[in-house]
Amino acid sequence: MTKTRLILSWLTIIIFSGEREAVAAPSAACAEAHESVVIALCSDPKLSRLNREMHELYRRVLLVGDRRSLTAEQGSWVAERNRTCAKKQSAEIGPCVAQAINERIAVLRNALEPAPATSAKLEVISPPTPPASAPKQNADCTNAIGVIDRVICNDATLSHWEDRLGKLYQQALNDPSFRKVLVDDQQRWVGERTGTCGAQSSTKITDCVLQMTKRRIEEFVQFIISRDEPQDRSTKIEKILSGKTPPPPGLDADAIDRESARTDQSELIFADARTCIRKNVGSSEAADEKQAVAVVSATCFPDFSSRMSALDLGTLAKPSFDMLVHQELGASK
Numbered sequence: 001m002t003k004t005r006l007i008l009s010w011l012t013i014i015i016f017s018g019e020r021e022a023v024a025a026p027s028a029a030c031a032e033a034h035e036s037v038v039i040a041l042c043s044d045p046k047l048s049r050l051n052r053e054m055h056e057l058y059r060r061v062l063l064v065g066d067r068r069s070l071t072a073e074q075g076s077w078v079a080e081r082n083r084t085c086a087k088k089q090s091a092e093i094g095p096c097v098a099q100a101i102n103e104r105i106a107v108l109r110n111a112l113e114p115a116p117a118t119s120a121k122l123e124v125i126s127p128p129t130p131p132a133s134a135p136k137q138n139a140d141c142t143n144a145i146g147v148i149d150r151v152i153c154n155d156a157t158l159s160h161w162e163d164r165l166g167k168l169y170q171q172a173l174n175d176p177s178f179r180k181v182l183v184d185d186q187q188r189w190v191g192e193r194t195g196t197c198g199a200q201s202s203t204k205i206t207d208c209v210l211q212m213t214k215r216r217i218e219e220f221v222q223f224i225i226s227r228d229e230p231q232d233r234s235t236k237i238e239k240i241l242s243g244k245t246p247p248p249p250g251l252d253a254d255a256i257d258r259e260s261a262r263t264d265q266s267e268l269i270f271a272d273a274r275t276c277i278r279k280n281v282g283s284s285e286a287a288d289e290k291q292a293v294a295v296v297s298a299t300c301f302p303d304f305s306s307r308m309s310a311l312d313l314g315t316l317a318k319p320s321f322d323m324l325v326h327q328e329l330g331a332s333k
Contacts, residue, residue: 037082040093047097054101057108059166060149064187065111066179077104148194151205158206161213161253164260168220175227178237182223185241189216214253215243221256222247262311269307273321276300277328289329296325 041047062070081104085096152158169186173179193216197208222240226233239245280296301321308317 035082035086036090036093037085037097040085040097044094047094047101050098050101050105054105054108056153057105057112059163061108061111063166063169064183064190066173066183146194147198147205148209151209155206158209158213161210161217161257164257165213165217165220167260168217168224168256172220172223175224178223181237182241189241217253217256218247218251219243221251225251262313265311266308266313269304269311270320270324273300273304273324274328276303277325281328292329293325297321 041051058070058074077100081097081100085093085100088096152162169182172182175182193209193212197205197212200208219240222245223237226236226240229236236245277296277300280299281292301317304321305314305317308314308320
């Protein structure tokens with residue numbers, strides 16, 4: 001029952017999340033891009049790489065900041081960048097986008113590691129010089145801040161678990177009653193992980209980060225589930241975040257990851273369904289909305305339903321698809 005509640009909650013987030021900005025190229029999103037800024041990001045490998053670096057920093061800031069204010073700020077920045085750069089001549093759009101992203105990178109870095117008070121001008125920080133004995137770094141990790149970030153960025157397993165942690169943290173922040181408590185405790189935990197694992201030898205640091213991250217994931221899931229237990233919740237949350245409450249059977253990090261992977265696959269299915277619905281809504285010559293829904297459903301629902309059923313989520317297929325169609329029809333008007 002607990003896992004089902006989690007899946008339903010994550011699917012709700014997927015349904016209402018809408019489109020995400022393209023951060024890599026080439027991709028299906030790039031193939032259908034029409035806006036000049038998005039086309040520039042998709043067609044220029046250097047801009048795509050810079051954009052990925054910015055999004056990686058943004059993801060890390062979300063781990064220690066207030067998600068609602070940060071996502072609003074990021075959305076405003078994207079809109080302003082697109083508005084400003086779209087006015088440029090074709091040859092000037094790329095440099096305009098690069099400058100905007102570099103400035104955003106500087107802001108995000110300062111959010112992770114604030115600059116001294118005497119420094120009034122934000123500048124792009126040069127990547128730290130690794131020790132001579134350090135392993136060769138991933139090209140996208142050269143600007144990672146601190147030893148823990150560099151270890152995570154250069155290890156595929158740690159990167160996977162860090163992504164999982166970030167998604168659960170963002171979901172936990174949707175609880176307004178305990179948002180500040182969670183933000184403050186996450187800052188404490190990040191500092192604790194840095195201090196504990198950073199002091200380990202090079203052969204032990206990876207395992208230290210992995211175990212602490214998995215345990216934190218279990219705590220976040222316990223935090224999310226505690227919403228169904230309103231009585232004396234403050235005390236329960238304090239014990240959960242302090243690590244004093246072991247997870248119930250079946251909620252270990254590996255089981256959570258498996259269920260989360262199903263949600264990740266669902267997200268891809270939803271994205272494909274949105275694309276199919278939009279394409280057919282735009283090309284449909286149906287006389288009324290009811291007929292348009294019938295055309296879209298006949299074309300797009302079978303694949304959506306089949307793929308959802310393959311994840312044992314078939315019972316959610318029809319209501320989820322109807323919600324997507326309703327959203328896209330509303331957006332097309």
